[in-house]
Amino acid sequence: MNSGILPFVIGWCRRHIEATSLILLSISIGAVWMLAELTDEVVEGSTRDLDRDILLLLRTPGDLSDPIGPWWLEEMGRDITALGGVAVLTITTLIVSLFFLLLRRWSSALYMMITVGGGILISSFAKDFFGRPRPDLVPHESIVHTASFPSGHSMMAAIVYLTLGVLIARVQPKFILKLYVMIVASVLTLCVGISRIYMGVHWPTDVAAGWLAGGAWAMICLIVARILAQRGHIEEEVVEEAG
Structure with missing residues (x-):
C-alpha cells in the first residue's frame, strides 16, 4: 500500500508546485491568525486560570517546589531545555551551514543563515515588546532573566529546528527522508517547549505562542525558498522521481 501512496504523493507535489505552496501559505496564515x-x-x-491549572498540574501536590516524577525526569528536563538555548542553537546552525557548504549549495547556506538570524531577532523583539512577567506560582528550575511571552526557548527552537528541517528536507531526494527530518525537527521543538513548562519558567500560553510563531516563520521561509529557487536565486529542491 505504501509503495503506491508515496509515489502518488511525490508525483502530485511535483505536478502541483503552486498548489502545495498555497497549502503551505494557508497553514502559515492559520498559524499567524491563531497567534x-x-x-x-x-x-x-x-x-x-488555564495557565495556572496546567502549571500546578506538573507539580507535586503539597510541595510546589517539586516537579512531578522521579529525580531523573527533572534532570532530563534541564538537559532538554538546554536544546533551546542560544549556545546549542548556534552550534546546530553552524553545523548545518557546513553541511550545505559541503554540498556546494552556497546560496542555500546563505539563505539559511539569514532566515534563522532574522527569526531570532524577531523572537528577541517580541519578548521585549510584551514584557509579560514570569510565573511566580512555583520555583524556577532554570535561571531566567528575560520576559515571559512568548517563550524564547520555544520560539527559537521552533525557528531554528523547523527552519533547518525544511531546508534540509529540500536537499533530500527521498520522501521518507524528508518526512524523517521534519519529524525530528518537530519532536525537538515540542520537547523544548514542554520542558520550559515543566521547569516552571514559562506559562503554557508562552510556549504555545512560541510554537505558533516559530512554525509560521519556518513555513514562510520554505515558501520564499521555493519562490527564490524558481527565479534561480537559490538551488532547486531535490525531489525523488515518482515510480
Whole structure:
C-alpha cells in the first residue's frame, strides 16, 4: 500500500508546485491568525486560570517546589531545555551551514543563515515588546532573566529546528527522508517547549505562542525558498522521481 501512496504523493507535489505552496501559505496564515488570537487572550488575562491549572498540574501536590516524577525526569528536563538555548542553537546552525557548504549549495547556506538570524531577532523583539512577567506560582528550575511571552526557548527552537528541517528536507531526494527530518525537527521543538513548562519558567500560553510563531516563520521561509529557487536565486529542491 505504501509503495503506491508515496509515489502518488511525490508525483502530485511535483505536478502541483503552486498548489502545495498555497497549502503551505494557508497553514502559515492559520498559524499567524491563531497567534494573534492567543496574544489577544493573554493580554486580556483570559488565559490566567488555564495557565495556572496546567502549571500546578506538573507539580507535586503539597510541595510546589517539586516537579512531578522521579529525580531523573527533572534532570532530563534541564538537559532538554538546554536544546533551546542560544549556545546549542548556534552550534546546530553552524553545523548545518557546513553541511550545505559541503554540498556546494552556497546560496542555500546563505539563505539559511539569514532566515534563522532574522527569526531570532524577531523572537528577541517580541519578548521585549510584551514584557509579560514570569510565573511566580512555583520555583524556577532554570535561571531566567528575560520576559515571559512568548517563550524564547520555544520560539527559537521552533525557528531554528523547523527552519533547518525544511531546508534540509529540500536537499533530500527521498520522501521518507524528508518526512524523517521534519519529524525530528518537530519532536525537538515540542520537547523544548514542554520542558520550559515543566521547569516552571514559562506559562503554557508562552510556549504555545512560541510554537505558533516559530512554525509560521519556518513555513514562510520554505515558501520564499521555493519562490527564490524558481527565479534561480537559490538551488532547486531535490525531489525523488515518482515510480
